[in-house]
Amino acid sequence: MSVADLSTPLKFAYWVPNVSGGLVVSTIEQRTSWDFDYNRKLARIAEDAGFEYALSQTRYAASYGADKQHEATSFSLALLAATERLKVIAAVHPGMWHPGVLAKFIITADHISNGRAAVNIVSGWLKDEFVNFGLEWLEHDERYVRTEEFIRVLRGLWTEQGYSQSGKYYDITDFTLSPPPVDVPGRPHPEVFFGGNSTAAQATAGRVADWYFSNGKDLDGFRENIAGVQASATAAGRRPRYGLNGFVISRDSEKEARDTLREIVAKAHRPAVEGFRDAVQEAGASTKDGKGMWADSSFEDLVQYNDGFRTQLIGTPEQIAERIVEYKKIGVNLFLTCYLHFQEEVAAFGTDILPIVRELEADAARRAGVDFDPDETLAATHPSKAGV
Ligand SMILES: Cc1cc2nc3c(=O)[nH]c(=O)nc-3n(C[C@H](O)[C@H](O)[C@H](O)COP(=O)(O)O)c2cc1C
Numbered sequence: 154m155s156v157a158d159l160s161t162p163l164k165f166a167y168w169v170p171n172v173s174g175g176l177v178v179s180t181i182e183q184r185t186s187w188d189f190d191y192n193r194k195l196a197r198i199a200e201d202a203g204f205e206y207a208l209s210q211t212r213y214a215a216s217y218g219a220d221k222q223h224e225a226t227s228f229s230l231a232l233l234a235a236t237e238r239l240k241v242i243a244a245v246h247p248g249m250w251h252p253g254v255l256a257k258f259i260i261t262a263d264h265i266s267n268g269r270a271a272v273n274i275v276s277g278w279l280k281d282e283f284v285n286f287g288l289e290w291l292e293h294d295e296r297y298v299r300t301e302e303f304i305r306v307l308r309g310l311w312t313e314q315g316y317s318q319s320g321k322y323y324d325i326t327d328f329t330l331s332p333p334p335v336d337v338p339g340r341p342h343p344e345v346f347f348g349g350n351s352t353a354a355q356a357t358a359g360r361v362a363d364w365y366f367s368n369g370k371d372l373d374g375f376r377e378n379i380a381g382v383q384a385s386a387t388a389a390g391r392r393p394r395y396g397l398n399g400f401v402i403s404r405d406s407e408k409e410a411r412d413t414l415r416e417i418v419a420k421a422h423r424p425a426v427e428g429f430r431d432a433v434q435e436a437g438a439s440t441k442d443g444k445g446m447w448a449d450s451s452f453e454d455l456v457q458y459n460d461g462f463r464t465q466l467i468g469t470p471e472q473i474a475e476r477i478v479e480y481k482k483i484g485v486n487l488f489l490t491c492y493l494h495f496q497e498e499v500a501a502f503g504t505d506i507l508p509i510v511r512e513l514e515a516d517a518a519r520r521a522g523v524d525f526d527p528d529e530t531l532a533a534t535h536p537s538k539a540g541v
Pocket of ligand 1: 209210211212244273274275276277278279347348349350351354366367368398459489
């Protein structure tokens, strides 16, 4: 069954550069800063340019380039306070938070921002962050057992009074969080995003996530990736939405864009990329079927550490817009984008690429005989009951 939704407009997000070094591990010039002033301005540029979401990254330790990091939830909250429409998704590790504490934190952020807080649940790949904090480093698939319970607790505490849940990792007894999250039409609770590639990640996402985030993929790779999530979601009677990462290089000519990609890779910080490859491929290969994220990534892919070149949003604005709509036709609902020079290129995305995307989307809907409403928002992705 096709999951493509041609009737609603694609959504766009950008990666918040809240860790140093930009989004590529390369010595090429990047006019991107990880500091708050830069990010506040970027967030305002993004919401004016038509971006609906921003995604922060969670990292506690220097690793493979990201020498300095700002904490994700506090940074996200500050960005929410600095903007008016942007939804900010804070990345969080279940192993580092109690879900009740996080549920409460996000409710407060939701009230401060009038209903714009969201989370990205990440199950962890950087073993040292856990081990050196003295936290337990669970075996790969077990991390997803905990993640699933964690998300069920969040949803339960956000939607029910006197919530109880007893499991392997969490025991919640008759708990009511007051106030509840802001009542936003079509949104039963703050949205839960989820990132992961492995079979365990896909199965878990299908059962409990509102949104599944995929690393960068070509068209076939993306199809394969969402098939696993969709199988699990269908069995659970749910309908998650799909986000795809892509590194955008938009230039006046395709040659210029390709030359920029070549320069990024030629100037890659080789020891950092190789160190990252060793760490994450070990993590990915440790899954039973070897399908963990990054398990088959090449050196070039890993220069953008979420495989963003694979999506091939590289060329002229027209070429990029066409490629984006091809992905929409196979099920992408949201593009998570990154750039060399965030402020300039996010603004340019809004003026040069987005209008073409909207035209092509309207055209694709017309050809398919589907009504397209450019102002339509996505329908709720899941029933509001906890535990579903
Ligand atoms: C869009 C996206 C964002 C992610 N953000 C983070 C992050 O901020 N911090 C982190 O430690 N892991 C992050 N991850 C990594 C995942 O949580 C997970 O560890 C990784 O996908 C490996 O899982 P797998 O081996 O099950 O595929 C992200 C993944 C994706 C797809």
